[in-house]
Amino acid sequence: MRSVLLWLPLAILGIAAGTGGESVAAQEPSPPHLLQRVRHVLADEGRLAAAIEAGRERGAFCFYCHGEDGNSRRPHVPKLAGQNPVYLLDQIERFATGARRTTYMQALARRFTDEDKLNLVIYFSSQPLRPAGGDPALAARGEPIYRSRCIGCHGLDGRGRRGYARLAGQQPEYLFRTLREFRDPGGRRDSPIMRTMVQGLSDGELRALAHYLASLR
Ligand code: HEC
Ligand code: HEC
Structure with a gap:
């Protein structure tokens, strides 16, 4: 628990910083x-610890694909660990x-209450x-x-901020497919x-981007 609580504020910093209200919204x-x-x-802190605990319980079902600690090892399944909780909730x-x-x-997603969703994203993030x-060359x-x-x-470091997704360290295959889906008409x-943002980029360029992002920490 201690490491979690030490780590979390770093991830959230991007959210907490520059939240000036309407201009940001x-x-x-x-x-x-x-x-x-x-x-x-x-x-x-109390609410946070309770949310992490509840999210861990509710999330047991997710572990099979996303990994118990949110570090999916399947190439097409995104890692949820360290992801921006606002982005996750939105998704x-x-x-x-x-x-x-x-x-x-x-x-x-349709099976969860608002409370469940919040606890899940707090746990995984x-x-x-x-x-x-x-791949270093890519x-x-x-x-x-x-x-x-x-x-x-x-962000320069790919760690996302405010509502924007963290990309650093994500599965490269998932990133590549996702970028292609954004680019091609009729994507999911x-x-x-x-x-x-990805218009005009070739598959090779999207793959290179995916490997660059996956290699960031
Ligand atoms: C059977 C495998 C499987 C299980 C179980 C599963 N997921 Fe997923 N999840 C996926 C796949 C595959 C994707 C990527 C979908 C895509 O390509 O758009 C995904 C995507 C996501 C995303 C979007 C992440 C992003 O970076 O955009 C979130 C959030 C998520 N899952 C949360 C959950 C939660 C919470 C649970 C448990 C309640 C769960 N998933 C259970 C396979 C699974
Ligand atoms: C103007 C802001 C903006 C810029 C610049 C931008 N993005 Fe995004 N990005 C977004 C938003 C908003 C989303 C969420 C889209 C959604 O799910 O509807 C997103 C989502 C993503 C995702 C999905 C993350 C996940 O976990 O599924 C990837 C990958 C991504 N962006 C990569 C890139 C890359 C690579 C570039 C540069 C070529 C880029 N973005 C430039 C705003 C931006």
């Missing part, structure tokens, strides 16, 4: 009320409403991430593309912002 990828709900739990809501299409995760690692090609197109939202994830 206007450009926020996730609805501000999700940010508020996460912050409410993080602000109180679970998207699964539940069908805005993000994945048959399995959609059916699952509080687990230390073990970076997936990437990563070297990906770095300049990342720096020129992506740091504005996901429809994000006008991300479509613009």
